[in-house]
Amino acid sequence: MGPGRRAHGARSRPRAGGVVAAVALVLTSAVACAGPDESFVERDGDRFVAGGEPYRFVGVNLYDAAASDVYSCNPAGRLTDVELAATFEQLREKGAGVVRFWAFQSYTEGGRDFSGVDRVLRAAEDAGLRVMPVLEDGPGDCSTGEEDVPLDQVESDSWYTEGYREPLGTARLSFRDYAALVAERYADEPVVAAWTLVNEAETPRRTSEDRSVLVSFAQDVGAVVHEAAPHHLVTLGTQGNGAPGGSGTDLREVYELPEMDFVEVHDWAFYGDDESAMPGGEAGRPPSVDDARCRRTDAPVGCAFAIAAELGKPLVVGEVGITAQDERGRERRARLLADKGRAALDAGASGYLLWHWSREDTDGYDIGPGDPALDVLGELARTAEEASDPSS
DSSP, X not given: OOSSTTTTTTOOOOEETTEEOOOEEEOBOGGGTTOOOSSOEEEETTEEEETTEEOOEEEEOOTTTTOOSSOOSOGGGOOXXXXXXXXXXXXXXXXXXXXXXXXXXXXXXXXXXXXXXXXXXXHHHHHTOEEEEEOOBTTOTTSSSSTTOOGGGTTTTTTTTTGGGSBOTTOSSBHHHHHHHHHHHTTTOTTBOEEESXXXXXXXXXXXXXXXXXXXXXXXXXXXXXXXXXXXXXXOOOOOSSXXXXXXXXXXXXXXXXXXXXXXXXXXXXGSOTTOSSTTSBTTBOOOTTSGGGGSTTOOHHHHHHHHHHHTOOEEEEEEOOOOOSXXXXXXXXXXXXXXXXXXXXXXXXXXXXXOBOXXXXXXXXXXXXXXXXXXXXXXXXXXXXXXXTTO
């Protein structure tokens, strides 16, 4: 795919039945190596804690984890219950701790059949993992709207202001009502680490006060989810790397909201640089929050780290992807991901998620069994542990 707004560094997503997908499987660091217990993940200032102990994680994407007879975004790669359990166990051996996955209306028949989501939670719990469900997709993949139409192109870019209160396409419920329904269903599940409202929420639309419309959207739906699931953390799901509506000063306004518990950013070459450990920074470090670039609405991802620190909130790199077409490319990718992961964790990231685990190579960005990128996770887990240990 050539350069373009949906390309995100020329990545593509596998097609199935005219729909495309993205789910994330997260791996925690050794800080949380004991796996989930009966305690919920909480925010303590600029960090996560679970059971009173620091909680940091690294991870990978696995987009179709909730696939079932109800819906699968990529039927060719769909995992059976046995395969899903085995995959979680294997990834757990690499240090896994949390699964971030798509839990859209398409996967639940409009909130009437949660069997696909249920199986992810149970498999994660059995493997000693937690989950981070995502409720909608900004690019419009694997959802109920028109194929390949991102949310900011729905009805003249009105979805983030009015459209989310009405059913999208073939959806049975409005996004707002669905968010309340699914959050309430799992409100008493400690295995749920946090909710992401929209993957890659972005829009150039602004209010008459020149604020991104994502601010009021995040405030409203964040409050809905918090009311339905008061023990769970909530984030919007922005890229924070120059993407419109949720970068730089817009990112600050979104995540200073009390309804937002942590900052989410993505690291893709389309808005950054594969070779840079910290796009927008120097020597692998974020720029100063006073850097002129950080006062723009198209600020690089490095500014998000500086802004999150100033806000005193945790930051999670929800996606980082680098293409690799052969063995040499995969070795290069592993090296670059290690550099990026170390830089992010050293800069205070509470979570770091690679794009994306798959047993079959679909677009060059997948990380499968035996990929050297998986070995990077152990190193990053140790980095996260050392950064969290006050005695180190």
